[in-house]
Amino acid sequence: MWAYPLEICVIWTQECFKRSVSSVTKTIVTTVPFVNIFVEEFFVTAVKGPLAETDVAPEGTAASSRASAGAARPMRADAIRNHEKILIAAEETFALEGVLVPIDVIAERAGVGIGTLYRHFPTKEALYEAIVTTRVTHLIETARSYESDADPGHALFSFLRQFAQQAAAKRDLFEALNQAGIDVKSQFSDLLSQLMSTVDVLRERAVAVGAIKDDVSTTDILTLISGSCHAAGHNGVDNDALQRLLDIVIAGICQPVAR
Numbered sequence: 049m050w051a052y053p054l055e056i057c058v059i060w061t062q063e064c065f066k067r068s069v070s071s072v073t074k075t076i077v078t079t080v081p082f083v084n085i086f087v088e089e090f091f092v093t094a095v096k097g098p099l100a101e102t103d104v105a106p107e108g109t110a111a112s113s114r115a116s117a118g119a120a121r122p123m124r125a126d127a128i129r130n131h132e133k134i135l136i137a138a139e140e141t142f143a144l145e146g147v148l149v150p151i152d153v154i155a156e157r158a159g160v161g162i163g164t165l166y167r168h169f170p171t172k173e174a175l176y177e178a179i180v181t182t183r184v185t186h187l188i189e190t191a192r193s194y195e196s197d198a199d200p201g202h203a204l205f206s207f208l209r210q211f212a213q214q215a216a217a218k219r220d221l222f223e224a225l226n227q228a229g230i231d232v233k234s235q236f237s238d239l240l241s242q243l244m245s246t247v248d249v250l251r252e253r254a255v256a257v258g259a260i261k262d263d264v265s266t267t268d269i270l271t272l273i274s275g276s277c278h279a280a281g282h283n284g285v286d287n288d289a290l291q292r293l294l295d296i297v298i299a300g301i302c303q304p305v306a307r
Contacts, residue, residue, distance in 0.1 A: 131168050133158040135182060138175050143220035147228040180232055184239045191246040201259025204250040205298050208273055212294055215277040260301045272297045
C-alpha cells in the first residue's frame with residue numbers, strides 16, 4: 049500500500065512540531081492521494097500519543113466516529129489538572145507576552161508535554177476559545193449563584209464587584225487578544241448574550257424591591273463597571289481605588305432614599 053513508508057513517516061514527524069495536527073493532516077491528504085483514514089489515525093496516534101479517556105479525536109476521523117458511538121466518559125483527575133494548568137499558563141503567558149508566543153513555551157510553563165497540550169487544544173485558536181469560554185462561563189455561574197439570594201440588591205452589587213475583579217485581573221489578557229485581531233464580542237456573542245440575560249435577572253430582582261433605579265439597563269451597568277476597570281488599569285490604581293470607583297457606580301444606580 050505504501051510506496052515510501054520511511055520517508056513519509058519522517059516528514060509527518062517533522063511537520064507535527066511545526067503546525068497543528070489538523071493542518072498537517074490536510075497537507076498530507078492533499079499531497080499523497082492514497083493516504084486514507086488509516087493513515088490519519090496513525091498520524092494522530094504516532095505524533096500525539098494514543099487518545100486518552102479524556103481526549104477527543106478530531107472531527108471527521110474514524111476515531112471520533114467510534115468515540116461518538118460510545119457513551120461519553122468522564123474526564124480523569126489527571127486530565128482535569130493538565131487542562132487547568134494549560135489554561136492558567138496560557139492566560140499568564142498571553143497577558144505578559146502577547147498571543148504570538150510559541151505554543152511549546154506554554155506547554156513548558158504548564159509542566160506538560162507538547163503532545164498533551166495538543167490533545168487538549170489542537171490549535172492555538174482552540175486555546176483562545178477555551179480561555180474566553182471558561183472566563184465567561186464562570187461569570188454566568190457566579191451570577192446564577194446569586195439568583196436565590198434573599199436580598200436582591202446585595203446579590204446584584206456582590207456580583208458586580210466580582211465581575212469587576214475578574215475584568216481587572218484579566219484586562220491584559222483580553223487586550224492581548226484584541227490586539228491580535230481576535231474579536232471577542234463577535235466570536236462569543238451567544239455566550240456573552242447568555243451572560244447579559246443572567247445578569248438581567250439580578251437587575252430585575254433588584255428593581256422589583258426598589259434597590260436600584262428602574263431606568264438603568266443591564267448594558268448600562270456593565271458598561272459603567274467595565275469602563276471603571278479599564279480606566280483603573282490604565283491609571284495604575286490599586287484594588288482599594290477600584291473599589292471606590294465601584295462604590296460611585298453602585299451609588300449612582302441605587303434608588304434615591306425618600307426624604
